[in-house]
Amino acid sequence: MGRRNDHTREELREIALQAAEELVAADGLDGLSTRKVVTRIGYTVGSLYMVFRNLDDLIVQMNERTLDDLGKQLTVAVADQPPPAQAIRALAQAYIGFALTETPRWLAIYQHRLPEGQTVPDSFSEKVAGMFALVQQQLALLCPCRSPDDITLAARALWSGIHGVCILGFDQKLEFVGGRSIAEVTDSLLDHYLAGLMGLGYPLSQQA
């Protein structure tokens, strides 16, 4: 018993997160357990708690890695600096593409809920903010005359909307209207929202 030192602390963290990702990819977040993780890496339950505070901590760290991967995809989508309207479309497509290819890991980001009162670490929020900044940046290029406040609001509305299409699209429960692909619905949202944002001086509520 005890003191094997097969792996450094950091190595242990790495293989545990890898195992967790594989388990989630195979069976979804609900299929993840501490005992499955340690069995997969050849350790016993207790040792997990040397590296992670608890299962929630492990999941948050796993989700941070998923955010990193997602962020990379978004970054390459706008790497060749297309015009802003196309860039926004490319960002949306990259988001959908990631959700499509990495569905369980992507879902885990939103499925996991910390116990009441606990919040996600700053590093997590920063990654989310970084991705969000990509959208905001393109929107600012698209609408140079709008105030920063307007841009922030619009970016949030647009990105939340795209996320909504994705999340409902993947929820077979909500597969209410057949036929339409996630990409089609997203295009509708993008087309009309951006047209409205740029085309009219005043929002609907101030007309009539």
Next chain:
Amino acid sequence: MGRRNDHTREELREIALQAAEELVAADGLDGLSTRKVVTRIGYTVGSLYMVFRNLDDLIVQMNERTLDDLGKQLTVAVADQPPPAQAIRALAQAYIGFALTETPRWLAIYQHRLPEGQTVPDSFSEKVAGMFALVQQQLALLCPCRSPDDITLAARALWSGIHGVCILGFDQKLEFVGGRSIAEVTDSLLDHYLAGLMGLGYPLSQQA
């Protein structure tokens, strides 16, 4: 032991679902368990399986009741037949209102995932379809010249978008940009999307 007959099958179902709703309202879907439900209603574990196939079945039935409540709220929101643009806004506000006041039960609808391969019963899908029809109907009134296909697509895009704003708004993880309320972001989405839908003959992608 055995044969108490304190309650009929239907009564047992009712008090079990009620207990489940109270548990979810208090501690969220993760705080729900078969054993807590039966303890709360004064029965033992086994008896739950006389009325529900398993815990997933109980949750689905509980979520159907939540959909009923939500549907009622949406219906009253358009009961006095306001003009379509206002009706759509009222539907969105009713949705947000329900999410705000019944957060854990509302969240449970989306949080719960059936095991791989299983699907939700038809009665569930029908309720979702019914709510969705409310939006579609108003959108059809707003844009009489659009094809039914266009309307379906637009309704889906718009409603998914509003849902996205809600779901990210309630996720403190994603509270990336401070200051903006869910209602504000929804208004931005509605204003610009509807303006774009009605104001321009061609979507952005077909311009320039």
Next chain:
DNA sequence: ACCTGAACACCGTTCAAGT
């Protein structure tokens, strides 16, 4: 027919004990 409670196979987390 209804209901119990023991049984089984799982959980997350802790911690004394071993090297």
Next chain:
DNA sequence: ACCTGAACACCGTTCAAGT
């Protein structure tokens, strides 16, 4: 210092046994 494995308090589900 690292790691084990038993222990504890939970799970969901089944089913023989009782009335």
